[in-house]
Amino acid sequence: MNITARQFKAAQQYPWLQAAYYHEDVVETTLGAAAIAEDPNIITPGIGDAIPLDYPDALMGGVHSVHVSPETEAxxxxxxxxxxxxxxxxxxxxxxxxxxxxxxxxx
Known part of the structure; x- marks a missing residue:
């Protein structure tokens, strides 16, 4: 997990941040997997880029949105x-x- 000491301290104080930081780590790990990262047909916005919240985690063929999501109904x-x-x-x-x-x- 790649967060700052300040973010870590905030997560200790505000438990809802823990799931958010964990999700960010899962997304980074998933998109960093060789099968995805080395596929020239899959575009990822890059870690730390300023992108809208609803922007897809990846685009297949430059047009098909892919999102990494917790497996909950919500x-x-x-x-x-x-x-x-x-x-x-x-x-x-x-x-x-x-x-x-x-x-x-x-x-």
């Missing part, structure tokens, strides 16, 4: 309502971290 519903997302197959889902797991990371 997250899937939210991502499926974003521009350019018309099919659940455009979501790469992962099991959300438990509160206990996040507490191990941030405490």
């Amino acid at each position: 997250s899937k519903r939210a991502h499926l309502s974003r521009p350019g997302v018309t099919d659940p197959d455009q979501l790469i889902t992962y099991a959300p971290a438990t509160d206990e797991f996040l507490a191990e990371i941030f405490h």
